[in-house]
Amino acid sequence: MIEIRNVSHRINGTPILHDVTCDIPRSGITALIGPNGAGKSTLLNLVARLLPLEQGAIVVDGEDVSRTPSRDLALRLAIVAQQVGIASRLRVQDLVGFGRWPHHRGRPGPQDAAAVAEAISDFGLEDLRHRFLDELSGGQQQRAFVAMGFAQGTDWLLLDEPLNNLDMFHARALMARVHAQTRPSLDRPRSVVMVVHEINYAAGWADHIVALKDGQVSASGSPKDILTPATLSALFGMEIRVEQVEGRPLIMHHL
Amino acid sequence: MPDRRLVLLACLLVLACALFLVWGLKGRVGFILELRSIKLAALLCVGAAVGISTVVFQTVTGNRILTPAIMGFDALFLLMQTGLVFLLGGFGYLSLAGPAKFLLETVVMMAAAMALFSLLLGRGKHDMHRMILVGVIFGVFFRSLTGFLQRVIDPSEYSVVQGAMFASFGSVDPAQLFFAGAVTLAALAVLARLAGTLDVVALGRSTAIGLGLAYDRLVIALLAVTAALVSVSTALVGPITFLGLLVAALAHALMRSHRHAVLLPASAMIAATVLVAGQWLFERVLHLQSTLAVIIEFFGGTFFLFLVLKGRIR
């Protein structure tokens, strides 16, 4: 479980998060939703210690994030951030291979190679594995970064808008893969927290939803409870119609 | 694949060294060989320091166009020289012994670099661009101050400053060389162990932290090593702005790899080869003293422009 307790955060004196408290359950998919600028990325970066925690506490499976050594945390939690620019000239296979760094620290072994091969085939990158990253399309790059996060093989995986730039085939494939790896019935189920803007993916696949607005948690619970016209209209400030299709909410936000 | 290219570079370097040592050898062979070996050692030391410090600096800053010189290092060096002449007078400056002056210069340069870096990193500001901007501003400030001091000092003493202002590969103080060699070897030993970690640093701050690096501490340490290397080369032969730029671009273009295990040795060997072969060509073959620095700056600048225009720099 990730316990977030009374977390407030300021950037250059501007308050971004106000007293955020919530729990993210172990195993399953948690979707983080909310308007642009709500503070979703900031919260995710605080959990992944990419930003220093200023106020409050964040505990991942019993370990306080601000006190756990970075390299220990890298074995439990991986993050694929929203904007990752890469300066060096890297091939896809090398990038995915870096996901294994916390395990081998420079000396990859056979199990590292196996994990990299698996991540590469999971995200349909076989044909691209020898291509340079800066010679790929946006969606192909995005898949390579997500594959790197998966290769890290951690219990927790934080994905900031992983569906960015993906076509519908790859977007669904990613969600299906994440879903399959997070089932509680597995030996070692993963837990995935993802920021999603395309709300129907959250409706279709998420087990738990946390809604953020203006730096505060405005709602959290199961998709059925959160994805209602009333809650969504308040969250995004627009009229939103919700239908039921095959027992799941279908959000008609695009019309 | 990269290994064969490294072997080729090593062969070129050995060839250049051999030419440098034995070309036109006659008369008191032992004495001349000793003089040449000292010079050769200095060139190798400067080459390794310039090549490696530039590659590390560019990796840390995530940039292929900046070098430590842009952070105001050479400007600080010139200010220090001018300041010493101003304080001690031309004669006092010249009588300042080699090793003491060298150590002082290295320590001042490292301290200045660390002050700059920790000022900007220490307060949780992880903003490389801000740091570089401050570096550029400091560079301008140091240059203006140097210009001011030069106008104030005696014209005859100004000529002493001028000697230090331009890179010269002619004279090397053996004692100074000993310290420079020790500092360079220590820095190389540290970086050799960090080659794999540098590959991760090159992925950028978020990714590196996500993979478990203590990024901020590591960056400070890497910049300190860079500062030490830059001090060594500047103190030994003076400011050479474009050599690092030229060499780092060449190393990246030739090795086409993200692995510092090959980039670092490649850049060190390319820089050393350029210096040794260049010095041999200009001093021994063409009998042109003290033109190598000018040529390196000219070709370095031109080649760099070419690379930028061809879009080969990434």
Ligand SMILES: Nc1ncnc2c1ncn2[C@@H]1O[C@H](COP(=O)(O)OP(=O)(O)OP(=O)(O)O)[C@@H](O)[C@H]1O
């Ligand atoms: N470096 C920064 N300097 C100043 N303000 C910032 C900075 N980074 C983020 N902010 C502000 O913090 C707020 C939250 O940003 P954050 O990136 O967490 O939003 P988000 O919910 O992820 O939005 P999006 O859906 O657009 O990704 C925004 O109002 C943004 O303008």
Ligand SMILES: [Mg+2]
């Ligand atoms: Mg965001």
